[in-house]
Amino acid sequence: MDITEFYETFFEEAEELLGDMERHLLELDVDDPDPEQLNAIFRAAHSIKGGAGTFGFLVLQETTHILENLLDHTRRGELTLRRDIVDTFLEAKDMLHDQLDAYRNGAEPDPEAFERICKTLKQLALDELGKSMGDSAGNATAAAQPTPPPEPEPVAEAETPEESAAETASVEGGALCVALLNVNDKDRELLVEELGQLGEIREQRGDDKRYEVILQTGVSTDDIEAVMCFIVEPEQLQISSVGAASAPATPAVEARADDAPAVESKPAATKAQVPAPAEQAKPAADKAAKAPAKAASNKAKSGSESSSLRVPVDKVDQIINLVGELIITQSMLDQTASEFDGVTHSALHNGLNLLQRNARDLQEAVMSIRMMPMDYVFSRFPRLVRDLAAKLDKDVELVTEGKSTELDKSLIERIIDPLTHLVRNSLDHGIESPDKREAAGKPRTGKLTLSAQHQGGNILIEVIDDGAGLNRKKLLAKAESNGLAVSDSMSDDEVWQLIFAPGFSTAEKVSDVSGRGVGMDVVKRNIQAMGGHVEIVSREGQGTTTRIVLPLTLAILDGMSIKVGDEVFILPLGAVLESLQPNEDDLYSMAGNDLLLKVRDEYLPVIALHQVLDVQGARTKLTECIVVIVQGEGRRYALVVDDLVGQQQVVVKNLETNYRKVPGISAATILGDGSVALILDIADLHRLSRRKAPRRNNDPQPQLVQEVLPS
């Protein structure tokens, strides 16, 4: 039979489970572990094992099996956690990930790595369990020790009888009636086979609609569900107990199929010596009593379980595109209808208003599908920081803020690499060694903060360290030796921007963590490619803050439409600070041709859009124009336009799909009348204006300055 079509589901679920496992392991307080977390880690391993078994990924199954046993002992308090044990678990988790990847690519996992991890885990089991269980367990350990480290294939096969042996021993654990609803023949065969692995099948009957299997097993209903759910949906499964209430609860817990091989081979006395904690036995008893009721409540529960849906991204993108088209059509209709009389066509107008509202709601709802919490990015850093700090002999505490801040999926995936780079940099160059920190009067443990927050239409991501900060002198010296044009009079901000120059590194020593000088320029380029920018704030001795500002989404933009001559442009609303009509008294000329506008004690350079973009027929008298104060990449300036047309959400269309990058323009959009309007790139417009300035000065035509300044 063919079950390969379910592989992808398994891989994705297993990947998520591994992610959960890692998160919990990292959060785990070694000295006082939270039983809930231990349970969660155990459950993750257990579900992966179940799935791996179903699909015949024997190596994966065997590795998880061993890990799971260890975890089981841990959650029962039989194994005392230490940092190095958690490290081993993390290593095992990485190994599982590698194995998963191998299976995903249709290959067999590396047998040597498998053997190594099995050995490590088994050794750990022997050492630790031996220690904590005292003499009697020690005997058992001694007995178990001679077992040679297993070869991958035979062990995986050998495991099945071992397991079922354990299960037959637990037949008194109670009989369950597993009902399969609307499961086709193929899957049913597989499921029944799988159930056979979990216990002894007493009876099976029924048809496609409802197929009942009476199973004699000690495995809990939750575990059965976890295994089955790789093949069927939870609502297709009904598990009830048959006379379970009479079954003794403690053995049911004790005789779990998932005990470590080391333990399984031990005399039953070991188990008896470690009585299950009372609180653990109790829920089990409760569970048994509640079992019949559970079948009924299963439906309600499954509602929340299947409340998420996996959809390929391109399908979502297609919907977003279509909604974009719908919005354009809607504004087109709106424009046409606005020519009709409001009184005689009130029904039409009402209908259009409703359409507008619904279309916007639909757009918002669709856009929110693409939004993902920043946690998706941040969650990979605890591990990285932990490993790196250990490697660099530094004490670092990682704090994350604003994990639930949402960002467009396409952006969130592209931010991972730059952010990783910044975090590595902070750890390597920013935060000092504990001794140095102490000497500087700072706590030995450095602090690295990752934060995300919304600011207007942007998302602000910050990497903050309390390390040594950037060294101005060193940066300048380095820049000079690299042949960059620098001077001592440069502002701090300008000096900090130097580190984004290609091939620039101030690290005295190149480490394998960072310092090769390839990177910061790539970081900056990547972020600019996403429509964002990077800023650095640094105080010597106090730390560095790297701030990444990104637009929330690339697909929709809150824009302000402006008019120059006969042309309409869109300004990103996030860049607009205010707009005003300039007063002649507030305009000052500088060096002949440059113009400054005084706005509340601040002098802003004036850039006329019609000059930068060569628009014909624009107003030239500045006092008749509108000035929009805009900010981009930290630069603020006054943009001269003819008129403000209005605010609207626009669907961003890439110009580069069929054309090329246009200076001063970030993208295009389609207006209500079907024509194309260009979206201005505030920062690039400033650069373009400076590039064009020398040419303008040679222009024999009357200068703007001459026209507006009082003679």
Next chain:
Amino acid sequence: MTAVSQASNQLQQASAAALDTQSSEFLVFSLGDEEYAVDILKVQEIRGYENVTRIANAPDFIKGVTNLRGVIVPIVDLRIKFHLDKVEYGGQTVVIVVNVAERVVGIVVDGVSDVMTLSPDQIKPAPEFGVALSSDYLSGLGSLDDRMLVLVDIDKLLTSEEMALVDRTAK
């Protein structure tokens, strides 16, 4: 000749053309008094010239961009590119939308006349000359009775550096 026999005659011609895999079909268009042709397989559609948004700081032959059912398409005026004297926009002015190098580009021409099937022996090699239109961008000259068709290699032309349509640094 009756209508039926005429139709069957045409049908025969068409099937003959289909059989002869060597010959290919060209869309003939005019720029001023000259006749040009492009491989019909490159042509996506023909539409009127309207609603083009100018792009600042672009070469003059790039008229701007237009909205083609939600897709932003650049519009190139070949008459300006080929330095024709008369560049007018009227009812006859059409845009041939072509697909080249996975891009969609519109080219402005004075008119589209017909579709021709040319056999290999009707296609002569392009002479080595041309200032406005380098022979690199020609796939040959088609001779049809007393007409001469300039066969434009639209792929090469539109992706060439001098057309400034494709961002080289981005590639």
